Amino acid sequence: MEAALEPPRLEHQQPVLRAMGLQKSYGRVTALAQVSLALYPGEVLGVVGESGSGKSTLLRLLNLQEPPDGGDYRLEVPGYAGQNLFALDRYQARQVRVRHIGIVYQNPHQGLRMQHTASGNVAERLILAGERRFGWLRRAAREALQASEFPLERLDEAPLRLSGGMQQRVQLAKALALQPTLLLLDEPTTGLDVSVQALVLDTLKRLQRERGISMLIVSHDLGVIRTLADRVLVMRAGRVVEQGLTDQVLEDPQHPYTQQLVHAKL
Amino acid sequence: MPRLGYSYAFLDPGAKRELRRSLLKAVALPGYQVAYASREMPIARGWGTGGLQVTLALVGPEDVVKVMDQGDDASVNAANLRRFIARMAGVKTSTDTAQATLIQSRHRIPEEILGPEQILVLQVPYPEPLARLEPSFAKARELHADAEYGLVWLSLYEDLVRYRTATHGADYPVLVNGRYLMAPSPIPRWDNPKLHRAQHLTLFSAGREKRLYAVPPFTEVRPVEFEDVPFEVEDQRGWADWQTGVRHKFMTELPLPDGGSRHELSDRDYARKRAAHLPTQPTYFDEEGGFYQPGYLAPRTPPERLERLLQGEP
Secondary structure (H helix, E strand, O other): OOOOOOOOHHHHOOOOEEEEEEEEEEOOEEEEEEEEEEEOOOOEEEEEOOOOOOHHHHHHHHOOOOOOOEEEEEEOOOOOOOOOHHHOOHHHHHHHHHHHEEEEOOOHHHHOOOOOOHHHHHHHHHHHOOOOOHHHHHHHHHHHHHHOOOOHHHOOOOHHHOOHHHHHHHHHHHHHOOOOOEEEEEOOOOOOOHHHHHHHHHHHHHHHHHHOOEEEEEOOOHHHHHHHOOEEEEEEOOEEEEEEEHHHHHHOOOOHHHHHHHHHHO | OOOOOOOOOOOOHHHHHHHHHHHHHHHHOOOOOEEOOOOOOOOOOOOOHHHHHHHHHHOOOOOEEEEEEOOEOOOHHHHHHHHHHHHHHOOEEOOOOOOOOEEEEEOOOOOEOOOOOOEEEEEOOOOOOOOOOOOOHHHHHHHHHOOOOHHHHHHHHHHHHHHOOOOOOEOOOEEEOOOEEEOOOOOEHHHHHHHOOOOOEEEEEEOOOOEEEEEOOOOOEEEOOOOOOOOOOOOOOOOEEOOOOOEOOOEEEEEOOOOOEEEEEOOHHHHHHHHOOOOOOOEOEOOOOOEOOOOOOOOOOOHHHHHHHHOOOO
16 A cells, blocks of 8 residues: 655645845844745744845844834734734733843853843743733743753752853743744854854754744854755845855855855855 | 820821821721831831831820730830821720721731621731742732732642641731732731631831731631641640730740749730639630631641641642
């Protein structure tokens, strides 16, 4: 008996994130010009580009931290499916951000309260989502930190006293504590030494495999992108200049800028 | 008799009208901080100018005014305010809580249960309960607008993890009518439950910060707490007043020359009545320490249970 072949997943799956024509300028500087992207369930999308190419602006827009000048942004999350998230009011935007979007910043100072405890940083997300039981907060913080391979004996230390790699693990635990639909990673391993970088990447890869989270990872490090991303977007001066499967783009770059980027790496 | 040549109760009619309008708004929105034009008063900011303005806006010839400071009617601050109000409004004053119709207080709510005819005015130094957590007042107001108070529970979480107890000794934040987070002024935690479904009207006013707010009678007032680690008042179960032997009322600890200490009732007028065996009104906490509204204060969390919760065993 021959099992009937299922059609490829990409044909019947709807993207979990769909952004169309994102536009953002700061005064005369155009940070994003007509950027569109889609992210499928369980997919890892890499965004590469030099400094000032609009990568971080893109993340801020997708994290609903800043209003865009134009564009349409949809996430397949309960209660907000089919709505343009840019049209939400401040309260709703915060709800979406707390419950459905996790983010890991390059600089842990941006994402963590450095004087609070590590577990408190993770618990904050659950508290913001309405959890008011202390025991459950402790358990959830413990589990989230364990999942991101944080040493549990340092559970209640302030991130200020932790190493860079640990701080990133706390950020990761915080981002994943509520099982978000979308995980945004902004240069998550930049600034860590190479061996720690490899360990953090391992954790990320394992979590992605186990939980099938859709991730968007921004990096200028092609090694990180090659390790994690299924698909990649190349950005320059606020535009997407090339996109495709990671191997395809990095092995056979078409756009002159991508070629330059790949060669610079080698 | 009030002084001739001065406006009745010192404030000019325009100021009084503005204060009363703001007070009505505050009563209509329990716990909401209403901005008002705090006037210059003949005492310095920080000495109760906020409370004084509210008292002067409300006082009438029939009122009996009591002013107390940390439970004491005889402190310099309380005595001066009382004399000023009496001189400017020609009202009777009393130190007896039961006699007073209008009570201005700093840092305490009296021990005897206030009735529906009484108004309590509390002096407030810092009206913004989020100030310690959110340095920007503009952002704090946004959080109030969205009823987004997670930060307060986060700070309670941090306290429990680090110190095994809440660190707010006084000014413990409360949620009023299920909506606004409110700083109850620096009253001890002991006095917080007295605000819940109280028969009397409580008005709060910060003169320097130019904000006033209210807890109307019979309004729900809940302390910030976790469901499994309920709010606790100060643990003074072993304490007794050194003069009268009274227990289960809020007390201050007085150091003695020999290095020891003794305890004294903080509400001095109540202490006076007890010492002289005069009749007293029913109190919020009875002689066994039970609160007059059964079930409002949950039993204390034993340390072993808190340890288990900290280990993540709900």
